[in-house]
Amino acid sequence: MKTTIEISDALLNAARKLAAREHTTLRNLIELGLREVLARRKQQHAFKLRKASFSGQGLQRDARDASWERLREMAYEDHGG
DSSP states (O other), X not given: OOOOOOOOHHHHHHHHHHHHHTTOOHHHHHHHHHHHHHHHHHHHTSOOOOOOXXXXXXXXXXXXXXXXXXXXXXXXXXXXX
């Protein structure tokens, strides 16, 4: 797709020089820059699970071989469940 954009002269000249040094086109350089910015922004908004680990000895002895049902019961003991 063709489009027109306004870029400062200094930025355009620097981009042209970089494109020439890297033996690529201005178009490829601009597309690369846009892809990098879009990927970075997408990554910044991605869900990140916080680290919630702790030092310990793993599961308690009575939970090691317990079924999911038993683990659920243990989790809700004394909580009305």
